Amino acid sequence: xxxxxxxxxxxxxxxxxxxxxxxxxxxxxVEVTLVGIEEEVRRELKKYSYPQERIKxxxxxxxxxxxxxxxxxxxxxxxxSISIGVDLxxxxxxxxxxxxxxxxxxxxxxxxxxxxxxxxxxxPAIGLVIPTLNRFSFLIDVGANPDPKPHxxxxxxxxxxxxTNEILEIANPKIGLLNIGEESTKGTDFVKxxxxxxxxxxxxxxxxxxxxxxxxxKFDCIICDGFVGNALIKVSQGLMESAGALLKREIKxxxxxxxxxxxxxxRLEHIKRYADYSEYGGAPLxxxxxxxxxxxxxxxxxxxxxxxxxxxxxxxxxxxxxLRKEIEG
Amino acid sequence: xxxxxxxxxxxxxxxxxxxxxxxxxxxxxVEVTLVGIEEEVRRELKKYSYPQERIKxxxxxxxxxxxxxxxxxxxxxxxxSISIGVDLxxxxxxxxxxxxxxxxxxxxxxxxxxxxxxxxxxxPAIGLVIPTLNRFSFLIDVGANPDPKPHxxxxxxxxxxxxTNEILEIANPKIGLLNIGEESTKGTDFVKxxxxxxxxxxxxxxxxxxxxxxxxxKFDCIICDGFVGNALIKVSQGLMESAGALLKREIKxxxxxxxxxxxxxxRLEHIKRYADYSEYGGAPLxxxxxxxxxxxxxxxxxxxxxxxxxxxxxxxxxxxxxLRKEIEG
Numbered sequence: 001x002x003x004x005x006x007x008x009x010x011x012x013x014x015x016x017x018x019x020x021x022x023x024x025x026x027x028x029x030v031e032v033t034l035v036g037i038e039e040e041v042r043r044e045l046k047k048y049s050y051p052q053e054r055i056k057x058x059x060x061x062x063x064x065x066x067x068x069x070x071x072x073x074x075x076x077x078x079x080x081s082i083s084i085g086v087d088l089x090x091x092x093x094x095x096x097x098x099x100x101x102x103x104x105x106x107x108x109x110x111x112x113x114x115x116x117x118x119x120x121x122x123x124p125a126i127g128l129v130i131p132t133l134n135r136f137s138f139l140i141d142v143g144a145n146p147d148p149k150p151h152x153x154x155x156x157x158x159x160x161x162x163x164t165n166e167i168l169e170i171a172n173p174k175i176g177l178l179n180i181g182e183e184s185t186k187g188t189d190f191v192k193x194x195x196x197x198x199x200x201x202x203x204x205x206x207x208x209x210x211x212x213x214x215x216x217x218k219f220d221c222i223i224c225d226g227f228v229g230n231a232l233i234k235v236s237q238g239l240m241e242s243a244g245a246l247l248k249r250e251i252k253x254x255x256x257x258x259x260x261x262x263x264x265x266x267r268l269e270h271i272k273r274y275a276d277y278s279e280y281g282g283a284p285l286x287x288x289x290x291x292x293x294x295x296x297x298x299x300x301x302x303x304x305x306x307x308x309x310x311x312x313x314x315x316x317x318x319x320x321x322x323l324r325k326e327i328e329g
Numbered sequence: 330x331x332x333x334x335x336x337x338x339x340x341x342x343x344x345x346x347x348x349x350x351x352x353x354x355x356x357x358x359v360e361v362t363l364v365g366i367e368e369e370v371r372r373e374l375k376k377y378s379y380p381q382e383r384i385k386x387x388x389x390x391x392x393x394x395x396x397x398x399x400x401x402x403x404x405x406x407x408x409x410s411i412s413i414g415v416d417l418x419x420x421x422x423x424x425x426x427x428x429x430x431x432x433x434x435x436x437x438x439x440x441x442x443x444x445x446x447x448x449x450x451x452x453p454a455i456g457l458v459i460p461t462l463n464r465f466s467f468l469i470d471v472g473a474n475p476d477p478k479p480h481x482x483x484x485x486x487x488x489x490x491x492x493t494n495e496i497l498e499i500a501n502p503k504i505g506l507l508n509i510g511e512e513s514t515k516g517t518d519f520v521k522x523x524x525x526x527x528x529x530x531x532x533x534x535x536x537x538x539x540x541x542x543x544x545x546x547k548f549d550c551i552i553c554d555g556f557v558g559n560a561l562i563k564v565s566q567g568l569m570e571s572a573g574a575l576l577k578r579e580i581k582x583x584x585x586x587x588x589x590x591x592x593x594x595x596r597l598e599h600i601k602r603y604a605d606y607s608e609y610g611g612a613p614l615x616x617x618x619x620x621x622x623x624x625x626x627x628x629x630x631x632x633x634x635x636x637x638x639x640x641x642x643x644x645x646x647x648x649x650x651x652l653r654k655e656i657e658g
Contacts (some may be wrong), residue, residue, distance in 0.1 A: 033332060049420065066375055067510075067511075069514065133571050133574055133575060143509065146516060146517050147517040147518065147519075158485055178560070180475060180559040180563070181396075182396075182554055185398065187556065188475050188476040188556055189476065190476075211559075211564035212570070213567060213569030214564050215568050215571035215572075216571055226509075227509055227516065227517055227520075227557070227595070230509040231507070231509060231557055231560070231561060232561075233563050234509070234540035235540035235541065235543050235561050235564060236539040236565075236568050237541050238539075238541030238542060238543055238545065239543070239568055239569070240568070240572070242462050242544035242545055243544075243569070243600075246600055246603075247596075247600060249601055250596040250597075253596065254595070254596055256592050257592060257593045257595070257596040259589070259592055260588075260589040260591065260592025260593035260594075261589065261593060262589065263585050263589025263592070264590060265589075266583070266586070267574075267579040267582065269577055270579055271576060274575075297554055
């Protein structure tokens with residue numbers, strides 16, 4: 001199988017992206033086409049030994065900064081690694097997925113415009129596989145559509161239902177609507193209307209889920225608008241970082257505590273690995289006509305490698321075919 | 330000084346509330362009037378020795394469940410501990426604050442209707458003092474108004490400015506608007522319009538703050554709507570609980586790690602104490618004509634005692650007078 005990877009996206013591009021692509025072709029049965037400034041990409045590739053025929057480079061003279069306006073990128077930067085990468089996925093049926101750790105807004109906009117939407121879906125949504133106390137859960141939308149209508153959330157829920165069933169292999173996913181209270185009368189008019197729609201259309205809709213249950217694993221799919229979803233993952237990330245920094249500061253005050261931390265290290269590493277976003281590597285952009293994986297801007301080689309694996313998995317499972325069938329029907 | 334305390338509010342009422350009130354009269358120069366089912370309250374009071382003249386009981390025959398509709402409570406339960414408590418604050422200028430760990434929606438509704446709003450403020454907002462890597466920050470609104478207009482957020486920001494200056498004693502509080510991107514062009518139309526209003530009206534407005542900075546301490550006041558604010562604190566609480574449970578589960582797998590945890594204990598306790606909401610005890614309901622403190626539903630005696638202290642502090646600092654002066658002017 002062949003995939004396209006944006007070589008210029010993310011804080012550590014192209015170094016980390018190229019390294020991740022090399023790891024991927026060594027580990028998986030995949031061919032990777034890297035799109036980016038050819039000279040820079042080839043310079044990185046020279047550092048590694050790998051099956052040469054399995055990595056191609058396509059030149060994209062323009063790059064996209066992480067804070068550039070998405071609409072400007074799509075309209076004016078037709079030669080960026082994002083635009084060319086998405087175009088390849090569209091025009092060439094050989095390519096099964098596009099992976100980018102670049103400007104999220106630009107990837108969403110380019111994918112929406114160039115690939116088009118699946119029938120029955122009006123807006124794309126980004127799903128995120130999150131570690132919980134039990135198994136993995138799926139939070140959607142984490143940022144594609146910050147200001148949706150209730151029926152957009154219903155469409156996200158229908159897609160999440162298929163995705164968690166097919167990819168996370170959960171038989172009858174429990175779907176919850178994120179709300180600040182459990183009762184159906186709680187929250188904004190927007191959430192109440194969404195609740196009503198989901199109750200009518202989704203047999204496995206379990207009602208509202210409060211944000212403190214996000215990491216408990218009680219629900220398999222948690223549905224929310226892109227503003228709230230993005231805020232939830234960012235505050236969670238920030239909280240863990242601040243708590244970690246506070247812990248380090250406290251531990252350093254006492255040699256006994258330092259010894260304690262040392263003895264706990266292997267168990268802490270175990271948790272860290274479980275909670276590490278780079279293990280899953282990418283967040284699927286659902287609703288567009290193609291397998292697009294969005295990776296964290298901070299992605300290192302492992303995250304990129306695993307995002308490639310996640311993209312391959314989507315293709316192997318024929319997720320687009322299932323989405324087309326189950327949402328329209 | 331005299332304060333009114335809702336003896337029937339919260340998961341551990343009246344036991345924890347009475348215990349907290351007893352601690353408060355022993356520690357602070359305060360007289361507490363407990364409002365609730367008199368028989369139950371007096372039965373609890375009998376367990377303690379304390380200066381008898383410093384605690385009064387006023388009978389309220391009705392109680393409010395945590396999930397009852399706020400509007401129903403205010404309209405039909407005029408003899409609940411919440412309604413009577415707020416009425417006392419209104420009618421009796423002796424009482425300087427009302428403290429409740431009960432149904433938040435009912436406390437907000439009763440306070441808004443019975444006390445009325447401060448001039449220049451249309452909607453109430455709940456502020457929360459949160460521990461950060463540096464000092465304390467102030468997040469507002471954490472749930473009073475889930476669906477506000479931009480000018481409501483501006484009013485919350487003006488109140489937060491006064492509160493953090495007067496109560497947290499921060500000279501020139503840095504005010505940020507919670508958004509999912511740093512640039513002023515990011516986010517929903519609602520957030521963009523709020524950003525514009527705040528830029529025009531607040532000299533110490535520093536722009537957007539991303540949710541991952543909430544616990545970093547870079548901003549002193551973080552302003553958001555009540556849906557997002559409530560979601561942020563709930564997900565933070567849930568994440569710490571899930572991470573803690575995961576950590577315990579991992580540690581129990583290894584005797585060495587258990588020894589390590591034991592050696593770290595005193596430092597962990599130190600952090601726990603710092604991050605413990607019961608240290609601050611209550612969240613001020615700002616915008617209404619009275620000092621109302623909302624405590625966590627799980628409040629124990631220490632949280633109630635500290636909420637009483639926080640209410641006293643608001644009165645001592647004449648926060649209502651300052652709010653009236655600075656918001657209208």
